[in-house]
Amino acid sequence: MENSQEKLAYEWITAEAGSVDVASEFYCGTRDVYDARFGRMIRELFEKRGNDASIVSAVVGEIANNSFDHNVGNWKDIPGIFFGYSFSEDKIEIVLADRGRGIFNTLKRVKPEIKDDQEALMTAFTERISGRAPEKRGNGLKFVKENVQSKKMHLNFYSGTAKAELNDQMKIEENSENIKGCLAIITL
Amino acid sequence: MRIKLQKIGDVLVSRPAGREAFLTISAYNLKDLKEDEEIEIDFSGVKVIAPSWADEVITKIAEKFKNVKLLNAENETVQATLKTLREYSDLKI
Numbered sequence: 001m002e003n004s005q006e007k008l009a010y011e012w013i014t015a016e017a018g019s020v021d022v023a024s025e026f027y028c029g030t031r032d033v034y035d036a037r038f039g040r041m042i043r044e045l046f047e048k049r050g051n052d053a054s055i056v057s058a059v060v061g062e063i064a065n066n067s068f069d070h071n072v073g074n075w076k077d078i079p080g081i082f083f084g085y086s087f088s089e090d091k092i093e094i095v096l097a098d099r100g101r102g103i104f105n106t107l108k109r110v111k112p113e114i115k116d117d118q119e120a121l122m123t124a125f126t127e128r129i130s131g132r133a134p135e136k137r138g139n140g141l142k143f144v145k146e147n148v149q150s151k152k153m154h155l156n157f158y159s160g161t162a163k164a165e166l167n168d169q170m171k172i173e174e175n176s177e178n179i180k181g182c183l184a185i186i187t188l
Numbered sequence: 189m190r191i192k193l194q195k196i197g198d199v200l201v202s203r204p205a206g207r208e209a210f211l212t213i214s215a216y217n218l219k220d221l222k223e224d225e226e227i228e229i230d231f232s233g234v235k236v237i238a239p240s241w242a243d244e245v246i247t248k249i250a251e252k253f254k255n256v257k258l259l260n261a262e263n264e265t266v267q268a269t270l271k272t273l274r275e276y277s278d279l280k281i
Contacts, residue, residue, distance in 0.1 A: 058201065069203060147268055
């Protein structure tokens with residue numbers, strides 16, 4: 001993890017349940033808290049990076065809302081997400097993390113043949129599938145992938161022992177740490 | 189019937205918010221309309237829209253009505269969202 005915001009998110013998602021910092025300014029225990037901070041992020045992003053703000057905000061919205069949509073009632077221990085962002089004229093960085101079910105556990109319910117975290121991430125970013133079937137949904141991470149590429153963003157997305165690195169291409173590889181939930185780091 | 193999305197908000201993200209918007213639109217804008225009624229969805233003033241919200245509103249309106257038109261849809265996220273819905277949610281407009 002390169003900087004303090006990423007490091008804090010990493011510590012937040014890997015901490016033992018009793019040690020998770022729920023007083024952190026980055027912690028959003030409910031969707032309402034997240035929505036308020038998301039609204040503030042959008043205002044700041046439009047002020048500082050108006051040309052990028054619209055798509056970046058939509059990408060963040062899709063990832064963060066996935067955390068709530070797929071984990072409400074099923075959080076491993078701590079409900080909600082870690083949501084941090086920092087903007088300068090030459091760099092945007094947004095970090096999102098949840099201590100939820102993770103992509104593999106979410107998708108293997110509806111596609112039992114998925115064998116591991118890497119295959120689950122590949123499926124999530126490329127196939128029309130949702131862990132909430134039979135609801136017709138499952139387009140969010142496809143939107144994220146396409147717009148990370150078109151806007152020349154960089155996304156590192158960790159879940160379980162898999163890491164997806166997206167920019168103009170997508171590379172999925174094994175990650176040495178086991179991230180129980182999801183951790184997303186967006187930079188532009 | 190013209191539906192101005194900006195009246196709902198200029199940041200339109202998340203499925204729960206989309207579902208609520210669709211229920212409101214269904215009750216106050218679309219009730220008792222015939223399926224061949226012209227429905228204009230106006231995106232003017234929308235700053236951010238994401239496919240999770242739009243799938244609950246745009247896709248559902250398009251499934252219910254045969255003559256749906258999209259107005260002022262030039263915004264970057266509107267275009268990107270419509271592209272995703274056409275590709276992954278069978279949106280035909």
